[in-house]
Amino acid sequence: MMEDRSNGYKSGSNLERLIRAGHFVVTAELGPPKGWQREVIERKAKLLRGVVDAVNITDNQTAIVRMSSIAAGRILVELGLEPIIQMTCRDRNRLGIQSDLLGAAALGIRNVLCLTGDHQSFGNHPTAKNVHDLDSIQLVQMVARMRDEGIFQCGEAIKGGGPPFFIGAAANPFGDPFEFRPYRLAKKVAAGADFIQTQLVFDIPRFKEYMKRVVDMGLHEKVAILAGVGPLKSTGMARYMRDRVPGMRVADEYVERMKAAVAGIPKEDKAARREAWRAEGIRICVEQIHQLREIEGVAGIHIMAIEWEEAVPVIVKEAGLYPRPTVGEAVLKT
Amino acid sequence: MIVAEQKPLEEIKELIADAERVLIVGCGTCVTVCFAGGAKEAAILGSTLRMATRLDGHGKAIDEVTVQRQCEWEYIDPLEARLDDYDLILSLGCGIGVQTLAERFPDKPVVPGLNTVFMGLPVEQGVWEERCQACGDCILGLTAGICPIARCSKQLLNGPCGGSQDGRCEVDESIPCAWQLIYERAKALGRLDKLLEIQPPKDWSKSRDGGPRRVVREDLRLTHRVAEVAGGER
Numbered sequence: 046m047m048e049d050r051s052n053g054y055k056s057g058s059n060l061e062r063l064i065r066a067g068h069f070v071v072t073a074e075l076g077p078p079k080g081w082q083r084e085v086i087e088r089k090a091k092l093l094r095g096v097v098d099a100v101n102i103t104d105n106q107t108a109i110v111r112m113s114s115i116a117a118g119r120i121l122v123e124l125g126l127e128p129i130i131q132m133t134c135r136d137r138n139r140l141g142i143q144s145d146l147l148g149a150a151a152l153g154i155r156n157v158l159c160l161t162g163d164h165q166s167f168g169n170h171p172t173a174k175n176v177h178d179l180d181s182i183q184l185v186q187m188v189a190r191m192r193d194e195g196i197f198q199c200g201e202a203i204k205g206g207g208p209p210f211f212i213g214a215a216a217n218p219f220g221d222p223f224e225f226r227p228y229r230l231a232k233k234v235a236a237g238a239d240f241i242q243t244q245l246v247f248d249i250p251r252f253k254e255y256m257k258r259v260v261d262m263g264l265h266e267k268v269a270i271l272a273g274v275g276p277l278k279s280t281g282m283a284r285y286m287r288d289r290v291p292g293m294r295v296a297d298e299y300v301e302r303m304k305a306a307v308a309g310i311p312k313e314d315k316a317a318r319r320e321a322w323r324a325e326g327i328r329i330c331v332e333q334i335h336q337l338r339e340i341e342g343v344a345g346i347h348i349m350a351i352e353w354e355e356a357v358p359v360i361v362k363e364a365g366l367y368p369r370p371t372v373g374e375a376v377l378k379t
Numbered sequence: 380m381i382v383a384e385q386k387p388l389e390e391i392k393e394l395i396a397d398a399e400r401v402l403i404v405g406c407g408t409c410v411t412v413c414f415a416g417g418a419k420e421a422a423i424l425g426s427t428l429r430m431a432t433r434l435d436g437h438g439k440a441i442d443e444v445t446v447q448r449q450c451e452w453e454y455i456d457p458l459e460a461r462l463d464d465y466d467l468i469l470s471l472g473c474g475i476g477v478q479t480l481a482e483r484f485p486d487k488p489v490v491p492g493l494n495t496v497f498m499g500l501p502v503e504q505g506v507w508e509e510r511c512q513a514c515g516d517c518i519l520g521l522t523a524g525i526c527p528i529a530r531c532s533k534q535l536l537n538g539p540c541g542g543s544q545d546g547r548c549e550v551d552e553s554i555p556c557a558w559q560l561i562y563e564r565a566k567a568l569g570r571l572d573k574l575l576e577i578q579p580p581k582d583w584s585k586s587r588d589g590g591p592r593r594v595v596r597e598d599l600r601l602t603h604r605v606a607e608v609a610g611g612e613r
């Protein structure tokens with residue numbers, strides 16, 4: 046594994062190399078199936094290959110059981126894509142997390158995103174017991190110590206040295222208390238986060254305000270911040286995200302634009318409405334990427350096109366982010 | 380205090396189905412204060428069950444008694460004299476009361492009439508909220524006197540998750556977000572600096588995760604004192 050750390054890289058992952066070289070990076074999200082069909086991953090991977098720099102694999106997202114993020118991540122490695130496996134604190138304690146991370150490293154996975162996890166009451170096993178032995182900041186710190194000091198959380202040495210991970214964390218600039226959010230980000234950076242992926246940005250003025258504080262605190266120089274975007278699929282989805290998703294803000298402007306996109310198309314013509322909505326969703330997303338690129342401290346974009354991975358190549362190309370740059374080895378050593 | 384709620388009547392009927400003579404034992408402490416298992420609730424449950432079992436065609440003999448505290452031997456010992464008249468105890472104490480009775484009266488079946496819910500307080504008339512999970516290593520000194528173990532749905536120690544909005548927890552709008560409360564209070568007290576330090580992983584071995592817990596105070600133990608008075612070794 047030592048070769049991965051040559052040139053002073055922490056993990057040698059494609060994402061790390063591109064960030065280090067100062068490129069504006071692009072990541073996207075891939076939701077593993079609610080089943081064990083490898084083909085689902087292969088089909089989605091095909092859409093994303095060469096279009097993004099690394100691919101997030103969600104970990105039982107919204108507390109719904111899906112294929113393991115590490116297993117799905119390994120499939121991506123085999124297909125020549127670079128995974129970012131997501132790891133939540135909801136389902137595993139410190140023993141489970143560390144053992145899974147060692148396994149992930151052995152399978153050639155080099156990026157990990159450390160999350161608290163959505164509460165299980167949102168998912169398909171609401172009667173489950175949750176874990177939360179660690180919180181996401183403690184998780185970041187634990188992974189950083191595993192990597193940098195070669196020790197487990199208990200302080201014992203990891204045989205053969207620490208696993209080379211590029212460590213990510215999430216940030217929600219729109220959660221409350223708003224004034225505390227930049228400080229929480231600072232804690233994640235102090236804990237050892239190398240990159241940050243934000244919640245979907247649908248309120249650009251608010252995001253700018255947040256980023257200004259982040260830049261004033263100098264955090265953008267210590268961590269690569271990837272702003273979250275995602276194409277809206279319908280007026281209903283925009284409204285739902287605005288009104289019903291805790292910790293999410295959607296400016297009315299986007300709801301109105303989605304509504305206007307289908308104005309004049311009869312309700313019965315479902316296919317035409319779908320087309321019009323999706324086209325507008327992609328248009329908004331591309332515009333947002335252009336706006337976000339202009340904001341100081343934004344080092345990249347994270348595209349969350351949930352169950353609509355087909356949209357990702359279109360967005361990346363229309364945003365002028367294609368082809369993707371390469372630095373050093375094009376394919377990660379495994 | 381310990382907060383409990385009465386079980387649904389149907390469930391209680393199931394629990395006492397095999398018994399002919401039932402003694403309902405209320406408790407005069409926490410569950411009286413939360414209107415779940417005091418003398419008044421025991422009396423109401425008693426007459427409800429007498430009527431219900433009669434209507435079901437199989438009336439049971441049901442009496443009630445309420446002790447001052449069901450979780451101490453000295454308050455429940457006097458019950459022993461009466462127990463021959465009953466084949467089952469329906470406890471309206473918290474889970475501790477039920478077990479204290481079961482431990483003291485090994486020959487008598489004891490069933491719970493309440494669901495013990497949490498340790499907390501009445502925040503207003505008719506509304507109780509959880510405040511402490513007995514984690515065994517109190518961190519209220521770090522969190523502005525508001526407990527994230529009991530009051531944050533994810534037991535976070537380093538600040539709010541991404542789902543906190545308008546002071547409400549992502550899990551349910553009826554739950555105040557503990558971290559919003561901690562932030563506001565720390566800010567008002569000029570103690571925000573405490574929240575900027577990274578809190579390390581918690582030592583859960585001191586909580587229930589370390590197995591059932593026990594507190595021993597040698598200075599208070601009677602056997603110890605007797606030994607000391609007698610000049611025995613410590």
Ligand code: SF4
Nearest residue numbers: 511512514517518526
């Ligand atoms: S920190 Fe522990 S002991 Fe203190 S109030 Fe919370 S649960 Fe109870």
Ligand code: SF4
Nearest residue numbers: 531540548549556557
């Ligand atoms: S919203 Fe607040 S109380 Fe709920 S889990 Fe998040 S931090 Fe905890």
